[in-house]
Amino acid sequence: MKTYLGELEELVLLTIASLGNQAYGVAIQQELEVRCSRNITIGALHSTIARLEEKGFLTSWLGGATAERGGRSKRFYEITQAGKKAVNEAKSIRDELWRLSKINLSLK
């Protein structure tokens, strides 16, 4: 069975992917805010991350403590192979729908 990927989940996965090896809590939230204009609370973000971890789309490791953080490590997230497959499926569904579209979706 295909795992359903929510819209926010997809956004978070892609954001994490776009951040490369700098994807940790604060950075992800800022990126979502700046790039996607999505103002989500820290609780909502971590709920989403937790669900993605459960589905096996994310792994994480600790590291990169700074003074601002009171010497506490960051938890960096990385997209897994399963995660890549999931975003790919989501993308292909969209591409397919774009292709099948009977009206011209182009804005030009």
Add this chain to the structure above:
Amino acid sequence: MKRPPLLARQFFEWVCGNARVDDLVGDLDEWFHLNTQRHPLWRARMMYWGQVVSLSFSYGIRKRQRDARSGMYATSNFSIDMFRNYLTVASRSLYQHKYFSLLNVFGLAIGMSVSLMLIALISYVKTYDDFHEHRAHIYTVTSERTEGVDQYAYATAPVLLTEPLAQHPDVRRAVRIRAGFDETVKRVQGTVPLRGYYVEPSFLEVFSYRITQGNAAVALSKPNQVVLTESAALRLFNATDVLGKTLELEPSGLLEIGAVMKDHPINSHLKFDVLVSYATLPEPSASVKDQWMNYGREYVYVWLREGATTDRVQAELDQLAQRTYSGLPIKAVFAMQHLSDIAMGPDYRQAIGPKWEMSGMIVFIVVALMILLPACFNYTNISIARALKRAKEIGLRKTMGGQQHQIFFQFITETVVITLVALGVGILIFLLARSEFKSLLAASSALDLSLTPRMLLWFFLFALGAGLVAGVFPALYFGALNPIQALKNKVHGRSSAMRVRKVLTVMQFTLSFGFILALVVFTRQYRYSVGFDFGFDKSNIVNVPLKGADPARVRNEFAQLASVQQITFASNVLGMGYSKTWIKSPGNDSLEVAQIFIDPQYLQTFRLTLLAGTNFSDEAWQREQGIIVNEEFLKAYEITHPAEALGRTFDVDSTTLQVIGVVKNFHFATLRLPIDKFFFRLHPNQYAYAHVRVQPNDPYTLFSELEKRWKNVSDQPFSARFFEHDIEEAYSMYKTLIKIIGFLGLLALSISLLGMLGMVVYTSETKAKEVGIRKVMGASVYGITFLLSKDYLRLMLLAVLIGAPVTAALFSWFMPYIQYYSVRLNGWDILWATLVLASLGLATIASQTYRTAMANPAETLRAE
């Protein structure tokens, strides 16, 4: 540098508990740092708070908390996998140490067996009367009577209460019951006894019985109508469609069957063959005052309205009692008892039917615990003593992150596994001993001890509980082990634990010793009672109940037999029964005196000795004139010389009787009571027994001859017994006691011996090397056996030293309650009991220590 609000962080950490949220706190701090650059400080703080709240309620935190609970380094958890692991380890360890497992299983099984009986009994008695549809609203009225200084609680209450109660607004029905219908019915096949109650028609509305034939509403409305149970109908008519038939009573009376009902279930506190209409009873002849004061066998039941409580009815009862008894010499107060509390309730006198008294139950519970707890202690003892064997495993578990409570849980699991196995064996013992157990109970006919799912559930819960009791100490002990010491093999039974163990062993043996001693004493008591010199000659005397046959004709018939030497008649059998009457003499208070009616041959037949005066005269009886008194009687009237009593007159039962003789004291009552004031009277109408002195020859021919003669005078079945058999039966109570004590003693002793066996095996195992070295150095087998056994012998000796005086004190305190003429505990009893205990104990110890002592030192020393 600006600091984030401390309180918010503390709150967050408190919410997260032991979940790992370091990175989140770091994120929060980083956000705060960023926010302080863009916003004023208070705003940043607010935002921090907001984020804390947002995170606290998020799924992210919940998941981290859950992970923390079952993660690799979990600190509190219950996971099925670990549980499975405990079970595996438990079964392996039990299998590996088969010998100890067997000891433990048997010990616990024996210990639990008595408790299983108790649970079976209670769980059945708890179902009593639950077949009544209106059970929730039915109450019985009990009374507490005060007569002078005596105060007793009765299950009875005056039926006069029903009328005011029935009018009370909270009461739907109030019914009166009179117990004691006990008649015999004449049938072609012989006579059939019937027992039951006198009840009103509304009885069948209050209590739910299934009427199979007839109309319940009118079945008990007229005099001499009855409702018969099906089993009684079968006994009488061999059929159940007996509606409208009549029952002819012995000696006279006719009853009409108004309805037939299904037999009531046996778990009922009301037990009857037949219900007789209350109208059958004659109008009470006693005055109203007397009816309020004397209400034996009268019972009142109340059916309350839906939603009504007992408060107002009770208030009414209190008022009634106060009004009624204000001018009477006897006081009584009434109380209401719920139907479901009757079967196993307080000890009321004159209960209407089968009853399981609370006091008896408590004794039973104490006994069950006395057997169960030692068995649990055995397990505790053996487990702690064998800590060394398991220390490495526990040390390793702890090093790998096993927490104290996990180890605790592991060992509790292991104990529960063993108790469940023991439960299986215990149930086997229960099934084997069940019928024997039932035969010891007074109300066993109202008891069904077959296994039900409900009972099995109770058994299971009980086993879990017993497992917890037995396993909690070892589990705590193992849980608290220091892993470093455990891995270095430095664990030893703590000295305090050793002391406790010794105390427990001594207690167990004291208990066993007490049981053995009781057994010895009661056996002696039984022989003593049966062989007691009652003061009259009871040998070769046959007792024949007359059952209404004419004494003169019986004498004629029996006298024709060659083997019959003497025949005499009496109202009661000596040593078993007598009646009582009040006598008065001028210038003295009334005295209550025991009496038996006899004929002139009596004194000679029983070889009673006259101290003064004469026997009753042989002349034809016209009216009662004289009495023959005993020595106690003289004492009561302060007459020192028997001869002085002759000629004194007393008012007895509205005639005046003269003392014509004084007889030497003898035991006219049971040995339970001291000899009291007594006299013989002469009155042919009172004879109920024939006593026949016979020549001691073949009893079979004798009885068949007597029976042949008996047929000429009576159509009743002939029953006769030797006096000595009657006496034996009268004291069969001791046989029951001996059986119970023997059984309990056997259990207690087996448990103590099993416990000791475990300890001895353990010591012998751990001391194998020491023994080896001693042997190499030249110690003898005998010396080593003694060395290993010495400690246990000392414990047993201590148990005897404690047990003997305690048991002796107990006996001298309660034996007179059981029987006035009783044996005294003597040195021989103690010696016997000690010998039994010592020989069994020694055999147990020696079997192990001797084996260890015989072991080849080359073998034991090599095993490194």
